[in-house]
Amino acid sequence: MATTDRQTATLALAHALSAAERGLPVIPLSPTKLPALRSPHRGAPEPVLCRGECGLPGHGVHDATTDPAGIRSLFAAAPWATGYGIACGRPPHHLIGIDLDTKSSTDSVAALRHLALRHLFTIPETVTVLTPSGGRHLWLTGPPDVVVPNSASRLAPGIDVRGAGGYLVGPGSVSAHGAYRLAPGTAELSPAPCPRALLRLITPPARPHHPTQPAPSRPPQGxxxxxxxxxxxxxxxxxxxxxxxxxxxxxxxxxxxxxxxxxxxxxxxxxxxxxxxxxxxxxxxxxxxxx
Missing domain, CATH: 1.20.50 (Pheromone ER-1)
Structure with a gap:
């Protein structure tokens, strides 16, 4: 491994450990921003629906941990990692990421402001990460009893949401396109609570519960x-x-x-x-x- 690559990997581990100290579960990422460790079940003749129960690393966001020894072990198994991902929806922060993509033909920042005006909420001051492409990630926290799903451009064109089962590229990470860094003035902030009106927009309505009806016996469609x-x-x-x-x-x-x-x-x-x-x-x- 070249000296520069080794330094990048060492810095990625350091940033990941620092995030974990703040209660943020992390995993190593490759320069493509994907989880650095491949599934231990690749090549299996039948699909294996495992989320880490096998005890081996390589299950993506399900490997995320705040344990320093566990983090060091993951990065040792992926010395090519140049960044780290932060698992969303996990305690204690129940992180929600609002990903504003500037590569879209629509101004996603203006679209979020329009939503705020239309639905009467204020975009809070919060941790903000600047991406190599010029976009930004807003970090918000959600209630522990609300599951926010991942979505792409459902809220508005160019606005993606990272929730349960998703992850955000952490500041200090380096991808093939450049570095992720904290926006000026947000380094000392904590993730702000997600405004209730925005939370309603990014959370699907609860399905009605019918306790008298038997559960369907056939598997979910598709x-x-x-x-x-x-x-x-x-x-x-x-x-x-x-x-x-x-x-x-x-x-x-x-x-x-x-x-x-x-x-x-x-x-x-x-x-x-x-x-x-x-x-x-x-x-x-x-x-x-x-x-």
């Missing part, structure tokens, strides 16, 4: 398609994801399955952006807009 994507090997990922997404949209549950397909594709090795683009292509094709 789980076979999710498993099909999870089993993809290198060179098959986009093809399998596109095929599965087309089948889901043709059968009328594409939007409902999109998040699960995205998560499966990321676990199989695609980036989240690649997965979103492939699913969007499938939706356009099946609706006739791609013709």
């Amino acid at each position: 789980q076979g398609l999710v498993q099909f994507v999870l089993a993809a090997h290198e060179g098959q990922r986009n093809t399998r994801l596109f095929w599965a997404a087309c089948r889901a949209y043709e059968n009328g549950f594409g939007d409902d399955l999109a998040d699960a397909l995205t998560e499966a594709a990321v676990r199989a090795g695609l980036t989240e952006r690649e997965a979103h683009a492939t699913i969007a292509s499938a939706e356009r094709l099946t609706s006739g807009r791609g013709r």
Whole structure:
């Protein structure tokens, strides 16, 4: 490993340990911003739905920990790591990330301000991380009894939400495109509580509970398609994801399955952006807009 790479890896570990001291669970990230450790179940003949129960590292955000010894062990197993991810939705902070993407044709910062005016909430002063592309991540905290899902451009174009099961690239990390750093004036801040009106916008409404009705015996719709994507090997990922997404949209549950397909594709090795683009292509094709 070159001296510069070794220094970058050492700094990434130091920043990760510092974040863990503040109660933020972390994992090592590669320069692609993906979890640095590959799944120990890759190559298995059947999909393995394991979130770390096997005791081995390589389960993405499920490896995240605040234990210094555990963090050192993860980074020792991934000496190529140049950054770290911070798991969202985990105690004690129950972190929520608002990702404002400047690469979108829409001004995401202005879109968030418009939402604040429309729904009568104030964007609080909070920890803000500047990304290499010119975007920014706002750190907010959520209530322990509310599960905020991950979403991409659902709140508004160019605004992604990182919640339970997702992670934020921590400040001090270095990706293939540059460094992540704290915005001036926010280093001493703590993550601010998410405004209630904003929390309502990013949290899906609770489904009505019908205790007298028996639970359905059949598996959730589309789980076979999710498993099909999870089993993809290198060179098959986009093809399998596109095929599965087309089948889901043709059968009328594409939007409902999109998040699960995205998560499966990321676990199989695609980036989240690649997965979103492939699913969007499938939706356009099946609706006739791609013709």
